[in-house]
Amino acid sequence: MAKKASVLFVCIHNAGRSQMAAAYLTALAGDRVEVRSAGSNPGTAVNPAAVQAMLEEGIDMSHEVPKVLTTEAVQASDYVITMGCGDTCPIFPGKHYLDWVLDDPAGQGVEAVRSIRDEIKRRIEGLIAEIDAA
Numbered sequence: 001m002a003k004k005a006s007v008l009f010v011c012i013h014n015a016g017r018s019q020m021a022a023a024y025l026t027a028l029a030g031d032r033v034e035v036r037s038a039g040s041n042p043g044t045a046v047n048p049a050a051v052q053a054m055l056e057e058g059i060d061m062s063h064e065v066p067k068v069l070t071t072e073a074v075q076a077s078d079y080v081i082t083m084g085c086g087d088t089c090p091i092f093p094g095k096h097y098l099d100w101v102l103d104d105p106a107g108q109g110v111e112a113v114r115s116i117r118d119e120i121k122r123r124i125e126g127l128i129a130e131i132d133a134a
Contacts (some may be wrong), residue, residue: 004031004032005078005131006035006078007025007033007077007127008077008080009035009036009037009081010039010080010081010082010083011040011082013106014038014042014043014067014069015039015042015043015047015106016050016116017050017083017100017120018037018038018083019050019061020053020105022036023054023059023061024057025128029128029131033128036067036077038067038070039067039068039069040069042066042068045066046061046064046066047105047113049110049112049113052110053113053114056114077095078095079095079097079131081099082100083099102116
């Protein structure tokens with residue numbers, strides 16, 4: 001059996017975008033993909049508006065906590081998807097790097113976060129198709 005793909009989502013605080021992306025990928029791909037998320041400067045808690053927006057989709061990420069980005073996490077991942085962390089993300093050869101330009105949900109209400117959530121879901125569905133085709 002082929003090694004399952006591993007994906008790392010990175011944003012600055014690991015409190016909104018990267019958490020939503022990781023939760024969607026876990027929910028939609030199941031155990032076919034290994035999922036990680038981290039932040040270059042992790043926050044203290046996951047954004048409550050992001051948690052609420054994902055609950056509306058039937059995905060509970062209230063138990064998640066922001067994690068610090070490590071070199072090991074990047075090295076262990078096949079796909080590294082950055083979301084506004086700029087030059088703080090380490091680059092290693094042989095990885096698939098994608099930079100998803102998404103609005104930052106920090107400080108925004110759930111109404112604003114819904115459109116970010118929906119865009120993340122659309123991109124996750126495309127990513128799953130790409131991984132399955134590989």
